[in-house]
Amino acid sequence: MQTNKKSSTFSETKKDFRIAWQSLKDNFKAFLVTEIFAVLAFILTLIVLGSILIVIISLIPSVSLSDFFGRFSDNIGISGIFRMLIGLIAFAIFFAFLNCQHGLAYNIMSSGEMFAEFKNSFTYFKRFWWQYPLLTFALFIINGIVSGGIRIEGSGPGPIFHDISFDFIQIVLTFGRIILFFISFILFIHTFPSLTSQEKFKRSFIESFRIIKSNPKRIISTWGTYFLIFIVPIIALGILAEIYGFIFLYILFGIDFILITIFGFPMLTLIARGIYNNVEFQRFKPDLEE
Amino acid sequence: MSKNTNINSTEKQEIQEIKDELIITDSSLVLIVLHDKKKLILEQLLEKDMTIQDLRQTLGLNPGTIKRHLDDLKLNNLVFESRIEKNDYNITMKYYRAVARSFKINIQIPQL
Numbered sequence: 001m002q003t004n005k006k007s008s009t010f011s012e013t014k015k016d017f018r019i020a021w022q023s024l025k026d027n028f029k030a031f032l033v034t035e036i037f038a039v040l041a042f043i044l045t046l047i048v049l050g051s052i053l054i055v056i057i058s059l060i061p062s063v064s065l066s067d068f069f070g071r072f073s074d075n076i077g078i079s080g081i082f083r084m085l086i087g088l089i090a091f092a093i094f095f096a097f098l099n100c101q102h103g104l105a106y107n108i109m110s111s112g113e114m115f116a117e118f119k120n121s122f123t124y125f126k127r128f129w130w131q132y133p134l135l136t137f138a139l140f141i142i143n144g145i146v147s148g149g150i151r152i153e154g155s156g157p158g159p160i161f162h163d164i165s166f167d168f169i170q171i172v173l174t175f176g177r178i179i180l181f182f183i184s185f186i187l188f189i190h191t192f193p194s195l196t197s198q199e200k201f202k203r204s205f206i207e208s209f210r211i212i213k214s215n216p217k218r219i220i221s222t223w224g225t226y227f228l229i230f231i232v233p234i235i236a237l238g239i240l241a242e243i244y245g246f247i248f249l250y251i252l253f254g255i256d257f258i259l260i261t262i263f264g265f266p267m268l269t270l271i272a273r274g275i276y277n278n279v280e281f282q283r284f285k286p287d288l289e290e
Numbered sequence: 291m292s293k294n295t296n297i298n299s300t301e302k303q304e305i306q307e308i309k310d311e312l313i314i315t316d317s318s319l320v321l322i323v324l325h326d327k328k329k330l331i332l333e334q335l336l337e338k339d340m341t342i343q344d345l346r347q348t349l350g351l352n353p354g355t356i357k358r359h360l361d362d363l364k365l366n367n368l369v370f371e372s373r374i375e376k377n378d379y380n381i382t383m384k385y386y387r388a389v390a391r392s393f394k395i396n397i398q399i400p401q402l
Contacts, residue, residue, distance in 0.1 A: 019379050112374055112384030114343045115353035277380040 013221040016278075020270035023108050024263070026115065030104050031266040033118040038097035045090040053082070092133035099132035100124040101266055102192045105273035110197065124196070131195055135204070139188050146184040178235060186212055186223045192269070193276035203284045207276075214281040222271060230264040306370045312390035320395055322366055327351065328359045332368065332388055339372040339387035360386055368393075 024031065103124025104116035190211045194204035212219050234256045241249035314323060322328055330349055334340055340348070345356050363369040364386075372387035 015379065019381075109381045112382040113353070113357060114341060114381065114383060115346075115357075117354045274379065 009217045009221050012218050013225055016222045016271050016274050017225065017267075019274055020267050023105075023270050024266050027104065027108055028266075030116040030118045030120070031101055032262065034097060034101055034104065034121045035261060035265070037118070037121070038094050038100075041097050042090050042094035045093050046086065049086045049089065053086075092130075092137075095133040095136040096125055096129050097121065098265065099128070099136060099192060099269075101269040102132075102196045102273065103128070105193070105266075105269040106196045108270070109273045109277055127199070128195070131199075131201065132192075135191055135195060135201070139184075139191075142188065143181055143184050146180045174239065178232070182223070182227055182231075185227075186219050189223065189268070189272055190276055193273045196273075197276070198284055200284075207281070207284065210281040211275065211279055215275075215279045218279065219275065222275065226268065226271060230260050230267070234260060306372070306389065308387065309390040311392050311394060312368075313394045313396050315396055315398075317397055319366055319368070320397060322362060323368065323393055323395065325359075327355065328363055331356060331359050332363065332393070335369055335386055335388040336391055339385040341383045341385055343383075345386075 100121035104120060106124075107116040107120050108114060188205075188208055190208040191204040194207040195201065198204060198207070234253065237249060237253040237256055241253050314320060323332065327349075330351075331345060334345060334348055342353050342356050342360070345351070346353050349356070360369060364371075367389060369386050369388050372385045375383050375385065377383060
């Protein structure tokens with residue numbers, strides 16, 4: 001009986017992946033162009049804000065370029081605030097566009113049309129331009145607090161093989177952080193499909209908790225598989241590259257990063273939407289007409 | 291005359307009667323009906339209701355193109371959304387159907 005239940009949970013996981021993959025294959029262009037557009041919007045925002053700053057600097061003789069672009073420690077006031085602001089705006093635009101893929105997933109699985117086009121991203125950008133980035137930043141903060149950032153103590157820029165003690169305790173700590181990251185991930189990942197359907201922050205968090213509460217096995221099984229395929233390899237490569245500093249590890253890390261961007265994130269949005277549509281839980285009546 | 295009865299009660303639906311024949315006398319509709327791709331789509335929807343994905347598989351057209359033509363046909367009351375269903379994975383599927391089983395064009399010049 002228990003074996004049947006286990007196989008049933010895993011067959012649901014397989015189905016989550018199979019349908020998400022099929023949907024991604026059928027609508028690959030819309031997802032890819034949205035991602036490219038998000039990156040271009042990010043770069044363009046940096047260029048525009050940088051250009052505005054240069055114009056301001058040229059108009060005010062008492063302010064110099066080094067006040068803004070100098071070393072962070074040299075001018076923590078103006079430089080820090082400016083960097084944070086410019087980064088925040090650029091990343092907000094980037095995440096707003098990137099998360100429009102949740103809208104594309106909605107179009108494929110919930111709108112009835114069963115396909116997505118790049119231009120639909122703009123509809124979702126217009127609708128969720130502040131909710132998507134705010135939710136992303138909130139989840140980054142929550143994940144950061146919960147997992148404490150996944151890296152090896154003592155690692156970082158500097159001479160290779162020096163000052164790093166990669167002992168048993170550190171391995172356990174790293175695994176512990178990955179697990180904590182996974183827990184916070186599955187607790188909040190369904191806020192995005194919920195927000196896309198409900199258009200309300202509070203509801204999205206409530207529904208996300210209800211989903212995990214009602215279907216813990218399936219959620220852990222599906223997202224655990226997702227983690228093993230997409231997240232764990234990049235964390236492992238990142239840590240190994242940081243420790244050993246071999247160039248091929250950085251190359252592998254870069255390749256993995258590109259693969260995650262191209263396949264991982266669209267798969268995430270489609271799996272999250274599939275689970276949101278498919279699992280039994282107490283739903284709010286959606287405001288967005290399906 | 292028949293009515294489509296396969297309707298999900300939870301969805302907002304329009305129940306529409308399918309005519310045996312529709313005679314087009316409005317000259318502006320002639321261009322729409324005789325448009326290559328719209329005609330192809332309309333032909334498919336004469337006898338059965340289909341989703342955009344069904345039409346894509348049958349006609350090999352881009353779903354975005356199909357959607358735009360369907361919107362045009364819908365706007366001119368030549369097709370309608372016949373039903374909305376959910377498959378076993380709860381993916382919502384919107385079906386379209388022609389408003390009649392056959393279309394005839396009858397244009398008189400000068401128009402009366």
